[in-house]
Amino acid sequence: ADGTTDVKVVLGWYANSESGGFFAAEEEGLYADKNLGVTIQQGGPTVSGTTIVASGQAEMGIGDAASVALAQEQGIPIVAVAAVYQDNPVGVLVHKDSGMKSFADMENHTWVVQTGNTGAEYMQKDQGLTFKTQAYQGSIANFLADKDLVQQGWPTNEQYVALKAGVETDFFSYAEAGYNPYNDVVFTSEKYLKENPQAVKDFLAASMQGWADYMGDVEVATATNEQLMKVNPEQTSDALWYAWDKQRDFIATGDGEAQIGAMSSERWSTLVSQLTDLGVLTKEIEPAALFDNSHLPTVPSPAEMPDAPADSY
Amino acid sequence: MTDLSTHQPTETAPVKAAPPAPSPGPSRLVAARRFVVPPVVAAVLGLAIWQLIIEIFALPVYLLPGPADVWAALTTDAGPILAAAKVTMQEALLGFGLAALSGFAAALVMARWNIAERGLYPYLVLLQTVPIVAIAPLFVVWFGAGITTNALVAAMIAVFPIAANTLQGLKSTDRNLVQLYRMAGAPERVQLFSLRVPAALPQILTGLRIASGASVIGAIVGEFVAGIGGGEGGLGYVITLNATQLRTPELFVAVLMASAVSLILFAIVATIEGQLLKRWHESALPTEE
Amino acid sequence: MTDLSTHQPTETAPVKAAPPAPSPGPSRLVAARRFVVPPVVAAVLGLAIWQLIIEIFALPVYLLPGPADVWAALTTDAGPILAAAKVTMQEALLGFGLAALSGFAAALVMARWNIAERGLYPYLVLLQTVPIVAIAPLFVVWFGAGITTNALVAAMIAVFPIAANTLQGLKSTDRNLVQLYRMAGAPERVQLFSLRVPAALPQILTGLRIASGASVIGAIVGEFVAGIGGGEGGLGYVITLNATQLRTPELFVAVLMASAVSLILFAIVATIEGQLLKRWHESALPTEE
Amino acid sequence: MVSTPAPAPGVAPPGTTDQAAALIEFRQVQKTYSNGFQAVTPFDLSVGAGEIVSLVGPSGCGKTTVIRMAAGLSSVSGGELVRRTDQLAYVFQDPTLLAWRNVRSNVELVAKLKGVDKATRAAAATAAIEMVGLGAFEKSLPRQLSGGMKMRVSLARAITSAPELMMMDEPFAALDEFTRENMQNQLLRLWRANGFGAMFITHSISEAVNLGHRIVVMAARPGRIARIIDSPSPPTKDDAPRDKAALADTAELVSSLLAGDK
Amino acid sequence: MVSTPAPAPGVAPPGTTDQAAALIEFRQVQKTYSNGFQAVTPFDLSVGAGEIVSLVGPSGCGKTTVIRMAAGLSSVSGGELVRRTDQLAYVFQDPTLLAWRNVRSNVELVAKLKGVDKATRAAAATAAIEMVGLGAFEKSLPRQLSGGMKMRVSLARAITSAPELMMMDEPFAALDEFTRENMQNQLLRLWRANGFGAMFITHSISEAVNLGHRIVVMAARPGRIARIIDSPSPPTKDDAPRDKAALADTAELVSSLLAGDK
Numbered sequence A: 001a002d003g004t005t006d007v008k009v010v011l012g013w014y015a016n017s018e019s020g021g022f023f024a025a026e027e028e029g030l031y032a033d034k035n036l037g038v039t040i041q042q043g044g045p046t047v048s049g050t051t052i053v054a055s056g057q058a059e060m061g062i063g064d065a066a067s068v069a070l071a072q073e074q075g076i077p078i079v080a081v082a083a084v085y086q087d088n089p090v091g092v093l094v095h096k097d098s099g100m101k102s103f104a105d106m107e108n109h110t111w112v113v114q115t116g117n118t119g120a121e122y123m124q125k126d127q128g129l130t131f132k133t134q135a136y137q138g139s140i141a142n143f144l145a146d147k148d149l150v151q152q153g154w155p156t157n158e159q160y161v162a163l164k165a166g167v168e169t170d171f172f173s174y175a176e177a178g179y180n181p182y183n184d185v186v187f188t189s190e191k192y193l194k195e196n197p198q199a200v201k202d203f204l205a206a207s208m209q210g211w212a213d214y215m216g217d218v219e220v221a222t223a224t225n226e227q228l229m230k231v232n233p234e235q236t237s238d239a240l241w242y243a244w245d246k247q248r249d250f251i252a253t254g255d256g257e258a259q260i261g262a263m264s265s266e267r268w269s270t271l272v273s274q275l276t277d278l279g280v281l282t283k284e285i286e287p288a289a290l291f292d293n294s295h296l297p298t299v300p301s302p303a304e305m306p307d308a309p310a311d312s313y
Numbered sequence B, C: 001m002t003d004l005s006t007h008q009p010t011e012t013a014p015v016k017a018a019p020p021a022p023s024p025g026p027s028r029l030v031a032a033r034r035f036v037v038p039p040v041v042a043a044v045l046g047l048a049i050w051q052l053i054i055e056i057f058a059l060p061v062y063l064l065p066g067p068a069d070v071w072a073a074l075t076t077d078a079g080p081i082l083a084a085a086k087v088t089m090q091e092a093l094l095g096f097g098l099a100a101l102s103g104f105a106a107a108l109v110m111a112r113w114n115i116a117e118r119g120l121y122p123y124l125v126l127l128q129t130v131p132i133v134a135i136a137p138l139f140v141v142w143f144g145a146g147i148t149t150n151a152l153v154a155a156m157i158a159v160f161p162i163a164a165n166t167l168q169g170l171k172s173t174d175r176n177l178v179q180l181y182r183m184a185g186a187p188e189r190v191q192l193f194s195l196r197v198p199a200a201l202p203q204i205l206t207g208l209r210i211a212s213g214a215s216v217i218g219a220i221v222g223e224f225v226a227g228i229g230g231g232e233g234g235l236g237y238v239i240t241l242n243a244t245q246l247r248t249p250e251l252f253v254a255v256l257m258a259s260a261v262s263l264i265l266f267a268i269v270a271t272i273e274g275q276l277l278k279r280w281h282e283s284a285l286p287t288e289e
Numbered sequence D, E: 001m002v003s004t005p006a007p008a009p010g011v012a013p014p015g016t017t018d019q020a021a022a023l024i025e026f027r028q029v030q031k032t033y034s035n036g037f038q039a040v041t042p043f044d045l046s047v048g049a050g051e052i053v054s055l056v057g058p059s060g061c062g063k064t065t066v067i068r069m070a071a072g073l074s075s076v077s078g079g080e081l082v083r084r085t086d087q088l089a090y091v092f093q094d095p096t097l098l099a100w101r102n103v104r105s106n107v108e109l110v111a112k113l114k115g116v117d118k119a120t121r122a123a124a125a126t127a128a129i130e131m132v133g134l135g136a137f138e139k140s141l142p143r144q145l146s147g148g149m150k151m152r153v154s155l156a157r158a159i160t161s162a163p164e165l166m167m168m169d170e171p172f173a174a175l176d177e178f179t180r181e182n183m184q185n186q187l188l189r190l191w192r193a194n195g196f197g198a199m200f201i202t203h204s205i206s207e208a209v210n211l212g213h214r215i216v217v218m219a220a221r222p223g224r225i226a227r228i229i230d231s232p233s234p235p236t237k238d239d240a241p242r243d244k245a246a247l248a249d250t251a252e253l254v255s256s257l258l259a260g261d262k
Ligand SMILES: Nc1ncnc2c1ncn2[C@@H]1O[C@H](COP(=O)(O)OP(=O)(O)OP(=O)(O)O)[C@@H](O)[C@H]1O
Pocket: C289, D033, D034, D035, D037, D039, D057, D058, D059, D060, D061, D062, D063, D064, D065, D066, D093, D223, E143, E144, E145, E146, E147, E148, E149, E174, E175, E176
């Protein structure tokens, strides 16, 4: 009635630094400036953002690149419109004193990974490592107690948790080994994109500006983190700041330096061929159909990255 | 006429019986003592063993926090965790109510029509065994993330114990009583509600007891899977987040809160059970009269 | 002497009764028909409704795959999924056995010592409500990932229905029979096993029925949280895998396999139940004699 | 096969065995239980409207089986059984009360199920409870009653439903001789007022003779009718004085028949 | 307070009420149920070893309550009750059988629980089953028996355990007169062989008089002893001929006492 367009975003996880840019945009009123009424719906361990968006329960979703490809293979009509993480942070942790100094050293150890995570499959099938896997649901207690385990995780999250529990770890990302799909991909349904291109454009413009401010302005970050703790009271300030600090390495890198959220067809093609080689994708997928970067504004990453406030983590 | 001896009281002076005429029931105080002391003793024992295990195996806090750690977490975190417990409680109650209604209805239908039992029961079993976690994402799509979905998950887990126990109870009615109703020309419906249901109350209530815990589990599983839809998260959310951040004491607090929620539900059922059965059913009567 | 009339048969020619002397029991064939036809009819109906819903709402496969999609997935995927079902079956059986033993034992102890009931029962309720998912990581640390842990999770979920039903049954014994045993000087132990347990069989078996499904759920939840992946994973692994990779028909196949596993367990319990009760208990006797 | 055509319109005078008006007809009725036990061999009997038929016989000879079949509680394995009324009341050999209902509520139960309105059944129940001497126990639950008291509740319940046909399975067995005699008199008084037909199982020969227009003496192994005896001085509507001597003779006869069977 | 000291060593001759040897002594025993109902007012009685005491009284007067207290099945609310033997058998007013055990297994049950060895109890059970006339039904389950047959199983079970003291609550109420008389004779035969003491509740005055060394006549509201009558011609070990006339007089007396109570 008042001319605002309502947009619901479903996150890939509970609200945390990984979704900080969106909360910052909300916090700063950037969405309102574009006449968008944005609601952010938190995700959870098995919340399937792709189906929620495809079925019209939400307009926008956040997830990793592989899930967009898998969705299309299953006939779920969604399309990526931005990729916040240029480099994929997912990888594995090992105890510093475990003697494992490379992926090769991790052969025949048990890997604690999220079931269905394509990174571990890449290491097995493409890199030819043999190892057993064990389900990971979020607690690294087992890893901390057992030096021989290889723990999948994020340097922004698991590594910090381990450190706080008094365990020094080494981190190896799958990206280093050659598997580097985008992450924190913003997607929408083909139908919504076709019918509301302007809303998508506006949403991206506000969101990418939010990300720029969140990364480059400690004041905005402070306010946003406080908001994050409000909507997610179990989140702690130090964890947020730690992740805030670390994640910038993955966002403001490569094409992301000049344009936050940038996507290239090379990267999407690589992903499709890698997933096809892994046997995860069995149907032929046209990489160009997976993404549409024509609505993405050019918001560069901040030239200068401030330090996190003293004692924030 | 025969020789009649009138009644001769015994020589021995009548001794006052040890327990004098029993009062209509044990006093409230005694009852409270009998029902409060044993669990409290068990609790203290449990706490001691808990602390001991930690000392002996030198377990780090993130593996098994001690009672003191948990207490500290509880006192700092009380606000948000109570809010989360409230959400879970709502979902569990809703799910429990839903399960009670539908489980009871299913059992009635199965008791009433034999053919329904043979046709329906296997599917009820199936329903119970459907790994909710697998289809909960679909629920989210259908009903949205949040209370409705989580309550539905809770109901799905809780419905079978109620249906199975109720059915077993309904089928165990004394057959002479059933025939009494038949002879009086009572329709099967009346027979069900006026005879079979009251006779099955003990079993129905046991089903509800089991369901009271099951529905809380269901609500939490729903929360794990379905996340929080805009609204506030319940205990499942608190547990997941604390697990990923390895805040084990906080996680234990959430676990304890979950148990508290189901104890509340359970206590409600147990109270109703006591009220309904105490006048006539074996399992609720005092041991001796 | 009074006037005596000898018995005069009625004029009417005796008509042969409609059902001649009943045979000792319904023939196997008839029984099979009675117990197979209704669920099959229900199944066909269910499938039809399932397909219809998809047609009417034009649901895409990823939201709700149709029977045909699921069938296709089943036939292509049969090998690995059967292997996974075997793993889950093992865990569920182990957990079921464990729950049966410990639930039964707990109920016996509680029935035997009133004080144990008051001390233990609340904790059994608690045990049931502990969100397993939250403490499964601890189990993994203690028992390693895999069968042991998953069986334990299954046992934890299944133990309460058994304990609660058994206890209710044990407490419902006819008090005159109990007193008969007391008067004979039978120790409480004998009274429990020779009297209370057989009298409680119907309730115990209902508990086992419920537990049969619960243990399969438990095994799968264990696999979600603490399972092993790859070729040795159970259905929980298969379900998660297919869920994260958005393969809904395959996910449904795994869900159906899980249900099949619990139906097998359930059928075992039901068969034992029939054998044990058919001679004497109301719920298992034919309707009329 | 038990068929229940519409109840005969006219109620025949007591004592008749008129086929047309008979409330129940057994024609070569047999009963073999599912374990193969032959409890009743071909059995012929009819009970007229307003007629009281006593059944006596040794323990286990099939009396209960016979009246259960007549009431439709048990299937018939051979022969034909016709019952011409639905308005029947049954007093089980055991009290068969609802444990959670008090005495009054149990007594009113069957009448209530039959749709008798509240005021009528309350009045009938009050009278019946008074008749069985349980006025002081209206609010008691079954578990608070003695064995004999429970049986009396069961009897009161049957009476309250004002049946056309009463089936009574040793209703007075748990009662002392005086209460018992009192109950017999009450029952006859009721019968004179209402004229129900009845099948009355008893182990007391004097009771069988006192109440019955006919006395069916059964024998065991296999269960069968040994003799049907017409009472020489049956109870009548106008409460005419009974021929005590003739009745005593009948009792003698029943007694000798039962003894001979042993 | 029910205390059970060691059983008295010597068994006194039947008919005595010698305090020292008494198996049971009620001293001003009272019973008030938890709902406040006063079922038994101060009650004094002792049952000697080898003595049979019959209890008669109107339905609901407290007979069952009295023997339940004596057996320790019910608490005593006032006075003192001493029982000097543990070797007691109890026949409940209802059959009280285990539904899943067949006749033989039910009959052997109590003896087995008391630790009687297999051969002995099998023999005793066979005799008892024969005595109650259920030889052909050894393998039957309770649900396959008639009411009277179930009571006989219950009786056989009590007998098989060879008690020093028998408590019987209307054991023959569900039996026909002939079976009943036969049972009385069997019971006396057994008594002559084993010399147990007994409390025997019955509604049959002739049975009370035939079996009892003493007959306790109870009255109701409140439950109390109206009179204790010594039998003029009690059963004896040597089966001496009984004085029929004197017994008939006693029966008369009991009858009048009961009637007076009405
Ligand atoms: N359900 C059953 N299955 C098999 N046999 C049965 C069943 N019910 C009764 N019988 C047998 O049928 C016979 C007759 O039983 P019924 O109850 O009719 O006897 P009754 O004349 O009423 O005896 P009572 O005077 O002791 O009550 C008995 O021998 C009994 O064992």
